Amino acid sequence: MAPRTPPDSTRRRERSRVAILTATRELITEVGYARLTIEAIAARAGVGKQTIYRWWSSKGAVVFDSLLALSESPDGGGIALPDTGDVEADLKAVMRATAAEFSDPAFEAPIRALNTEIINDPDLAAAYREKMDKPMRAAKAERLRSAQRAGQLAADADVDLIIDVLYAPFTQRWLLRSGPLDDEFVDALVDTVLRAFRPDRG
Amino acid sequence: MAPRTPPDSTRRRERSRVAILTATRELITEVGYARLTIEAIAARAGVGKQTIYRWWSSKGAVVFDSLLALSESPDGGGIALPDTGDVEADLKAVMRATAAEFSDPAFEAPIRALNTEIINDPDLAAAYREKMDKPMRAAKAERLRSAQRAGQLAADADVDLIIDVLYAPFTQRWLLRSGPLDDEFVDALVDTVLRAFRPDRG
Amino acid sequence: MAPRTPPDSTRRRERSRVAILTATRELITEVGYARLTIEAIAARAGVGKQTIYRWWSSKGAVVFDSLLALSESPDGGGIALPDTGDVEADLKAVMRATAAEFSDPAFEAPIRALNTEIINDPDLAAAYREKMDKPMRAAKAERLRSAQRAGQLAADADVDLIIDVLYAPFTQRWLLRSGPLDDEFVDALVDTVLRAFRPDRG
Amino acid sequence: MAPRTPPDSTRRRERSRVAILTATRELITEVGYARLTIEAIAARAGVGKQTIYRWWSSKGAVVFDSLLALSESPDGGGIALPDTGDVEADLKAVMRATAAEFSDPAFEAPIRALNTEIINDPDLAAAYREKMDKPMRAAKAERLRSAQRAGQLAADADVDLIIDVLYAPFTQRWLLRSGPLDDEFVDALVDTVLRAFRPDRG
DNA sequence: GCCTAAGCGAGACGGTACGTCAGGTCTTGCA
DNA sequence: TGCAAGACCTGACGTACCGTCTCGCTTAGGC
Structure with a gap:
């Protein structure tokens, strides 16, 4: 599921968060979901495993967040389908x-x-x-x-x-x-x- | 996918095959798919792990066969939807x-x-x-x-x-x-x- | 042979090291060398197998160290044979x-x-x-x-x-x-x- | 130890016996004693595992016999050390x-x-x-x-x-x-x- | 010279242990 | 003092062999 309530989110290191989500996305494409491991994510992100467990409750939650980051439009605005009238x-x-x-x-x-x-x-x-x-x-x-x-x-x-x-x-x-x-x-x-x-x- | 090409299926022990598929079905309902392990299946079925690996190529293949056994009509005949005319x-x-x-x-x-x-x-x-x-x-x-x-x-x-x-x-x-x-x-x-x-x- | 080059011996848990060597000695006397297994040592010592593999390169190395611990004089001094003059x-x-x-x-x-x-x-x-x-x-x-x-x-x-x-x-x-x-x-x-x-x- | 009492040694296939002892000797020199397995001996000798277990009680017994065959002088006679008088x-x-x-x-x-x-x-x-x-x-x-x-x-x-x-x-x-x-x-x-x-x- | 029980090859089987990988927790030391 | 690094216990992995157990198929011996 989504992120745990963080112990003290002000102390959270944004750099690590981004590195983790990026590493996750990269690894999914490289080795597939079944072979994705927390250890590999931590290693690739240059982060301790604990840092992942501190902020996410499961592998699924990390994966979800990493893909959410992808799908969100960067400008924060909504999406719209074309409307030509037809x-x-x-x-x-x-x-x-x-x-x-x-x-x-x-x-x-x-x-x-x-x-x-x-x-x-x-x-x-x-x-x-x-x-x-x-x-x-x-x-x-x-x-x-x-x-x-x-x-x-x-x-x-x-x-x-x-x-x-x-x-x-x-x-x-x-x-x-x-x-x-x-x-x-x-x-x-x-x-x-x-x-x-x-x-x-x- | 489904069963490996068997080494020599005539020597296969039917009793074990059935025990494995039954154990698999039971365990899925009991502990869920994510926590289903080959070791548990083998233990529950009273079978060596190698016997599972000999005849199936992956956990997925065992699960598939175990559900296939369920879905197949016991009389070997086909299935038909009711036809009242409406x-x-x-x-x-x-x-x-x-x-x-x-x-x-x-x-x-x-x-x-x-x-x-x-x-x-x-x-x-x-x-x-x-x-x-x-x-x-x-x-x-x-x-x-x-x-x-x-x-x-x-x-x-x-x-x-x-x-x-x-x-x-x-x-x-x-x-x-x-x-x-x-x-x-x-x-x-x-x-x-x-x-x-x-x-x-x- | 004897211990692997340790990854970082400062982090090593002394308690586990001793438990492993003790368990090894006990098991050798109980079941004999031929039936001595790494799994049994780990179980008896209340230790993960990996902890054994991390610090010793083979079963023989563990056995050696466990006996070495025995033979070393506890006061750290050398041994001497009696010398009565005859x-x-x-x-x-x-x-x-x-x-x-x-x-x-x-x-x-x-x-x-x-x-x-x-x-x-x-x-x-x-x-x-x-x-x-x-x-x-x-x-x-x-x-x-x-x-x-x-x-x-x-x-x-x-x-x-x-x-x-x-x-x-x-x-x-x-x-x-x-x-x-x-x-x-x-x-x-x-x-x-x-x-x-x-x-x-x- | 030495051979089991054979069930009926007249029926024993000499060809298999020799093949087993030869394979054993070869494998010991090739892979060493620690990595010598009954399965490998049987495979190399082109023999069923049961045939080994039927005639020998342990791996050690096979090894022993295979080396005994080596050490025995082919002519059945005894051995003698040279005696030059010095x-x-x-x-x-x-x-x-x-x-x-x-x-x-x-x-x-x-x-x-x-x-x-x-x-x-x-x-x-x-x-x-x-x-x-x-x-x-x-x-x-x-x-x-x-x-x-x-x-x-x-x-x-x-x-x-x-x-x-x-x-x-x-x-x-x-x-x-x-x-x-x-x-x-x-x-x-x-x-x-x-x-x-x-x-x-x- | 045939019949039949044995020995035999093959290899599936229930197991045990292997050595490895990863999970999630806990500890240490640097920054 | 927060985090990287990674040791630790746990548990599962997939593999290698164990010793036992069928399978058919020779194959020799007694009839």
Whole structure:
């Protein structure tokens, strides 16, 4: 889960914190999550093991924080999906871009690591939903609500459900490697959703 | 992945094989996947560690086989979804039943364990798709094709896509604990799919 | 051979060191050298196996050190043979005492263990000569030189040779169990030596 | 110790017996006694492990037999030391030759192995004395008795004691590597013995 | 000359111990 | 006095061998 309450956070050495998170990210990509060890992180970061245990409660917590640092936009602002007015085109474009990202080996290892932790640790799962999923979901929801206002989606459609139906099959296929995340698949998902939630032909 | 190529499987002691798989299943439910060790399995099964390493290549492979043994129907026959003629009712019933199963603590730990392994081990993932996912998918596909013949689903609908859209959000919600698998959610998924793939109106 | 070059011996826990050596001595007498295991030593000493491997390079090295601790005189001083002025009587008395020691089961097992290791490990043999044999030999040599000064042994006799001729048959008979270490045997050895190295008659 | 009582020695396969003893000798020279394993012997000899356990009771017994085969003179006859009439010269020559043999690496490993076993196994020690030491000792004794008859050694000298005093320091120096088995050392031993046991100057 | 029980090769098996790796805690000494 | 360094106890790893136990297959001996 997320960081322990620190004993006295004013004394915390920022330099060490950053070194630990950086080392963690590097090691995940290099050796994979299964072979990631606290000792290796400490060694790479030039830090005593105790310093890690002092601030994080588990390996999963360190991994989570290290990836959180990655996902947070540096300027502190929120994220937004493109909005050209054409929801179909926008969704397809965004999902194709995401598919491309997922093919990047540098992303693959960390994301699988994160999922491994989240599946088995409810606290971490909660932290994930709050810190990582919520902002992403908010951005997607915003774009969908815009589509509703534009009459491209039924006004009473459950936006969260749409996001689930759109992204869960996508993520699952990638995690289980049950098929390619190609354009055909992405398009089929978007088409399905648009058909299911098209506005009434009042 | 699944079993190593055995040195000479005719000499294999069936009694040990079963004891190992049983012990594995018991231990997963008792201590959880993360704390499952080969040593504990061997001890519980009354077996030398080498006997495990001789026939399985990794902890994941043992876990996989132990769950495979569970999922296989004892009579060797295939599985089939109920078919009352009403696809909506049937799908909702089946998914509600699955939701109930997933709430059973005896299932929860093993299935999470399995997913943890599969995400990180491509070979295991392939074995999973072949041995566990494929038969389930076939049963679901059969029911959906029956619905197509009955004119309840578009004849040209991609059955695999339907299954993905139906089950991926369901599984993901359970894995990430992002919400309850209640009737409302299940019904919403089925409704979405039926709307998206309803047959053309003449 | 004897201790590894220690990583940083100032950090070493003296309590563990002593516990290991004590446990080793106890176990040798209890189960014999052949059945002595590092795991048992660690368990008996209440110590991690790694702590043994960190400071000793082999089972033989531990055994050696454990016996070395025994043989070292607690006051740190040297050893000396009795000197009554009668070399024949003194040598016979000392060797009879040694014979008695060798019959003590508490000495038997460790000394056989030590010899087993030394025969097969040149490094250990060197350590043995330096740390255990040399001090004993010095004491014996001193007594013999005293006899030379007293005119009881030839002044030009090779003291080292005398020690070999005196003790090697004694040790060999005990190791190979080819006969009893009785007074008769001891006396015969001393007599032989005194005859071979008696001073020239004017 | 020596062979078990065989279940039915007529059925015994001579080919396997020889292969086992040969493999044992080879492996001792190659990897040393400590790393010699029954499994390796069986593999090298192309023999099932059971065949070894059927005929020998311990690793030591196999090693012993394999070396016994070496030491036995092929013609079944006894051994004899040279007798030129000059006991001093003969003894020095024989011991120098033995010293040379002991320097041969092909002899070194097996002899050390044998000693290792004998020190710790009383049964094996008895077998050693009976089968290997006794014949050698008989030959030496014979030569010494000849010297007594020739008036070169005291008639009442204890021949066994002479052999001990002559050979024990020699063997010990080699086993413990406490010095070279050079001519000087050998000559000193022989001189010592001849001085100690010279006939009375009637 | 066939039959049959043994010895045999092979190697799986339940175990024990190996030597190593990492976990999480505790201690030391430098900065 | 906070932290790097790392020793420590613990426990699991995956491997090597142990000695026992089937398996089929020769293979010699008694019929």
